[in-house]
Amino acid sequence: MNILEKIKSSITYCDGGAGTLLQSWGLKAGEYPEMWNITRPEKIVEMHRLYLEAGAQIITSCTFGANRLKFINLEEIVTAAIKNAKTACSGYDAFVALDIGPTGKMLEPLGDLNFEEAVSIFSETIKIGAAAGADLVLIETMNDSLEAKAAVLAAKESCDLPVFITCVYDETKKLMTGADPASMIAMLEGLGVDALGINCSLGPGQMLEIVPEFVKNASVPVIVNPNAGLPRSENGKTVFDVDAAEFSDIMCEIVKAGATIIGGCCGTTPLHIAKTVEKTKNLPFILPEKKNNTVISSYTHAVKIGEKPVIIGERINPTGKKLFKEALRKNDINYILSEGLAQNKKGVSVLDVNVGLPEIDEPEMMVSVIKALQGVIDLPLQIDTVDPVAMERAMRIYNGKPLVNSVSGKEDSMKAVFPLIKKYGGVVIAVTLDEGGIPDTAEGRVEIAKKIIARAAEYGIGENDIIVDPLAMAVSSDGNSANVTLEAVKILHGMGIITSLGVSNISFGLPSRPDVNAVFYTMAMQNGLDCAIINPFSVEMMKAWHCFTALTGKDENCTDYIEFASALSPAESASAAKNDKSLDGCIISGLKEQAGMAAAEMLKTASPLEIIDTMIIPALNTVGKGFEEKKVYLPQLLMSAQAAKEAFDAIKAAIPAGESKKGKIVIATVKGDIHDIGKNIVKVLLENYGYDVFDLGKDVEPQKIVDTVIKENIRLAGLSALMTTTVPAMEETIKLLRKAAPECRVMVGGAVMTAEYAEMIGADSYGTDAMAAVRYAETVFN
Amino acid sequence: MTQIIKLQAAEINIDPKEVAVYLGYYSVKPDEAADALMCDCAEEFRNCASFIACCEKVPVKIKNGVDLGFMKVNSKSLEKNLAGCDYAYIMAATTGIDAHRLIERNSVISPLKGVVTDCVGSAAIEAFCDKLNSSFENAEYLRPRFSPGYGDLPLECQRNIVEFLQTKKNIGMSLTDSLMMVPVKSVTAIIGIGKEKNKCTGPGCMICKKTDCPYR
Structure with missing residues (x-):
């Protein structure tokens, strides 16, 4: 029986903690347990044996911290670890799990570890472990959803082994970076893990409270590996407060609640596992049911589609927006972020992200915008692009399970998009058009929907991960178009298929478009429309949504409606x-x-x-x-x-076209520096004084600054650095600028800078504050 | 053994005066508008922050540098700070990733809100550390907090502290390659445990040569 058959046939037991045991055998504080795989292999084998004797069936290799950031002799350590585990398992009916722990670093945009670098770090360990003969990969103790995704992707891309993953939730039932179980399950099942759950940090009692959240949302087996309660120090020794008897009693409850793969984490001993096996082995074995929900997620929460109509905010899209196009060309990510924040405030549940513009590098821009949005907004995103490269890159780094817009019934489109949906997990909008165009009957559109769903199934994508958009077409050019779309929504809804519409097309060419849109939107919702891409700044649309949800009992006590309506009343408005x-x-x-x-x-x-x-x-x-x-x-x-x-x-708006600004200035926080508050202050003041500011953001590669200076023919660059450790990056940037654009002046500032320091690294000017930057700009341009 | 300590936001008093100093009001009272904004941002910060810290007591040996068991470092100023101490607490504290995101978010909304929230964060993490230290056993024997980067104590020591305390796992705090802490409002420090009460004569941040620093 292989491990996948095993977990589907009976309760499966993991092992318990390693640290406490190894310390009692002489592992010193600060010493890496992974090293013992080489220096004291007999002890590692003995530890595994004790757990096997206790009844564990999954033995985790001693490789928790084994990655290239920590060990030069990675291959030797991981190979030895798997060998030790296999040696211990001989004669037992057990499986060897390659244990993968977190890197210890924070991923971008909050930290500086690049997503692909993280994938590569995990891949290296996993390839060695798989080659050495591990039976499965167990990713554990993850407290950041994005890092968890990087590890799972690495496993999927580096080997064919089953992948199990457990993450660390706190008492608030969230990961350290904010994800709840529902959002993690959506993302991880989308990525195709074979089992998932929770480990570390909490004792069994606290975990028992979280287990129902898993069972309610998961379709794969649920793993629960608690600590032996909380640690405390007793005569210089670390002891945990939940003994084997109490631990195993609660583990019975955990199994009854629906967990089927169980074991222990910090502080648990072979005795904890033995007692647990003894007490739970005859309990009923119940696997979670397959859920078939349509769920997308962000790094904090999941959004279930198909209950209350979901609003997808359409404003992050350059179509017809001069300022947005300008922002894209200038790489002004903050402008795009503020569009996102404003929509968030209006109450949308999902943000559409479309950055397609002929003259920009769309994949690059898509990645930057998604990363930046993920740094400040916790809404799920809809990746909206026709470029499969941009789509894939965005799906890779997306911190959750994305909505993807879109696939059509054209063979080429399905061939390009479905493999991505399968690999990265996502819900995809399927538009009902194919090589024959857009059918002009509802039935014709439904047929295409059926075709797309059937083709998706061939890739292993469930119907629940497809949302059909039967397309709203201008009623001004075809008087029947609204009827057809509405009918299609109704039929699809009747078939249990989730639907979406880009509503505003309907009114194209008509006056008072918001009114037409709002009525059409209401009619569509009445026919069962599940989500819509709309402009949340349109009061008419928001009125339609609020009224509809209140009238259909989807807004308990009309609370949201009342709040919305009272904010609308014109009372004492500032105007x-x-x-x-x-x-x-x-x-x-x-x-x-x-x-x-x-x-x-x-x-x-x-x-x-x-x-x-x-x-x-x-x-x-x-x-x-x-x-x-x-x-x-x-x-x-x-x-x-x-x-x-x-x-x-x-x-x-009244400034005559061609009235040029005073001068162009590029500003950036240098490579390695992730703080930009000071730089943002400089930016707003320079803009006040009429300068055209190109803000490249923070942690900016020297070459990018140089490229911008050359491309835009810029005469002044402002660089910011907060710490002594990032001043060398500033110096390097200046050197490169001197070589490539000697006419460009450089001003520097930031917490660690001084006039002497500035001179030492070759800057033209040092500014103590933002006004100083304005004053220097005046001398450069006047 | 590394201890993890969590405090409720209600237990942390973010002193508006402290925030004002960070904003540059050294001896002046901020006007009403600035004051109101500071209060709003402090409230918002408090709602987002999770005050979590970890610490471990280690033996101190001073001989050809300072030996803290998990690291040995040559630093005259730390030596001076820890003189006469047999033990020290090694601590790391943070206000959490949501607070970090709040500062980022508010900087996008407006540079003003960004800078005020940032200063609120600085006051909050300081207040948190003070509160923590006063709750330590034998608090009255403690020396002033001494952090990497103070005096001649190299910033690189952060790496040892972060690794030793397993801060990523225990409190969700990590370092970038350029030694910046994430979440942004975090502190690592060494706190000597003296043998005499209130003899906190060793230097803290006052050892810094930047004598014109407004925070002195």
Whole structure:
């Protein structure tokens, strides 16, 4: 019987803790247990034997920390570890699991470990372990969902062994980085793991409370490996507070709750396992049922589609948006992030991400945007692209189970997209068109949907991972188009198929489009539409959604509706307030809304340039001077900067085309540095003063800065570094700039910088604060 | 044995005065608008943060450098700080990844909100460490916290501390290659356990040569 047959036929027992046992045999604090595979193999074999004697059937190799970041002789260690485990298992009906622990580093965008680098680190260990003869890969103690994904992908790409994974949840039932069990299960089952669950950190009692979450959501066997309670120090020795008797009693409850692969983690001993085996071996064996839900997830939570209509925010998309296109060309990720945050605030459940623009590198941009979005927004994302390369790269680094837009009934499309859905896990939107075009009957579209679902099944993709979009077409050019789409939604819904629509196409060519869209959206929801890509800033659409969910009993006590409606009431809106301050007064006082209104008011009698020269710049100068003289403080300076920005935005549209900005400046936080608060302050002030700022973000490769300088013909670069450890990267950037663009001036700043330091690394100017950067820019460009 | 300690947000007092100092108001009271923003950001931070720390007591030997068992380091300033101590606590504390994300998110919303939240975070992690230290056994015997980067104690020591305390596993904190801590509002430190009460004469961050530092 192989391991996969075993876990489907009876309760399977893992082993328990290693650390406590090895320490009692002389492993010193700070000494790596993995080294004992080579230096004291007999002890490792003995430990495995004790667990086998206790009844364990899965023996984990002593390779928890074995990766190339820690060991130079990785191959020797991992090969020896598997050999030790196999030696111990001879004569027993047991399996050897290659144990894979976390790297100890945090992945991008929060940390600096690149996703592909993480995959490569895990792959190296896994290839060695598989070659040495492991029976399965057990990835464990993962407390970051993205790292867990990297490890599973590595296992899938490096060997054909079954993959089990357990992660660490805390008392709040979440991973350290925020994921709940439902989101982890969605992602991991999407990636094709064979069993999943929880280990470490908690004792069995606390884990018992989490097990139902697993059983409710999982379709594969559930693993539970608790600690022996909490550790405490007794006479200099570490002891755990749950003994074998209590542990095994609770393990019985855990099995009754639905876990079928059980063992122990820190502090558990062969006795804990032996007692557990004894007490649970005759309990009923119940595997989780296959769930067939349509679920997508982010790094914190899962979204189940098919219950309440789900809104997918459409605004991260350059189509028809001048500012968005401009942001993409300038690599202005912050602009894109703020579009995402604004939609999040409006209550969308999913964000569509489309960054396709002919002149940009779409795969590269897609990866940057998804990484950045994952750093600040916890909503699931819809990867929206027709480029299979961009789609794959985005799916790889996506921290969860994504929604993918889209596949069609065309053979080429299915051939390109389905392998990706199968490999990375995802729910895909299937649009009902094929080589023959878009059928003009509902039945014709349903036929294509059926064809797509059948082809997906050949790839092993379930119907629950397909959402059909029967396509909304302009009613202005075909009076029957709404009827056809609505009918198709109804038929598909009746067949139990999940549906989605890009709603706004329906009104193309008509006046008052939001009204048409909102009524169509309501009709579609009534016919069973499960999700829709809409503009959440459209009040009409949000009204339709809120009213519909309230009226159909999907908004308990109408709570959301009431909150939404009360926010809509025009009561004391700011726009009604009288503004009696002059524009410069508003800027100096940092009054954002009033500054915008005052600028708009002035525009009636003055030209934009007059407003800038006589009001905005002098006001900024007053505040800036106050800041330099230490009479005005940073928050006030920034409040004024924001007010000035609001004023600029109000008059921007009236600035004649071709009216060029003062000059181009590139700013970046250097390679290795992940903090950019200071740089962002510099950016807002420079923009206030009319400079065209190219913000490359943080942790920026020197070459990228140089490339931007050359491509945009930039005369001033601003570099920021927070720590002494990143100053060398700053120096390298300056060296490269000097060589490639000697005419470009360089100003530097940041917590560790000093004038001497700046001079030493060859900068032209050192700025103590953001105003200093403005002053230096003035000398460069005037 | 490494101990893990979690505190509730309600137990951490984020001092508005402290936040104001980080924002540059050294001796001046912030105006109403700035004050209101500081309070909002502090509230938001408190709701996101998870205050978690780990620490372990180690023996101290000072002879040709400082020997803490898990690492040996040559540092005159640490030697001075730990003089007369037989033991020290090695600690790492963080305000958690959600707080890190909040700072990132607020910086996208506006640089002002970003910088205020960042300063709130600095005040919060300091307050957390103070609270932690006062809860340690024999708190009144403790020397001032001494962190890598203080005086001549190399920043590279962070790696040893992070590895020794298994901070990624225990509290979700890790280091980048350039020795930055993630989550951003985190602290690692060595705290000597003296033999006499309140004899906290050893230098803490005051040993720094940057005598014009506003935080002194």
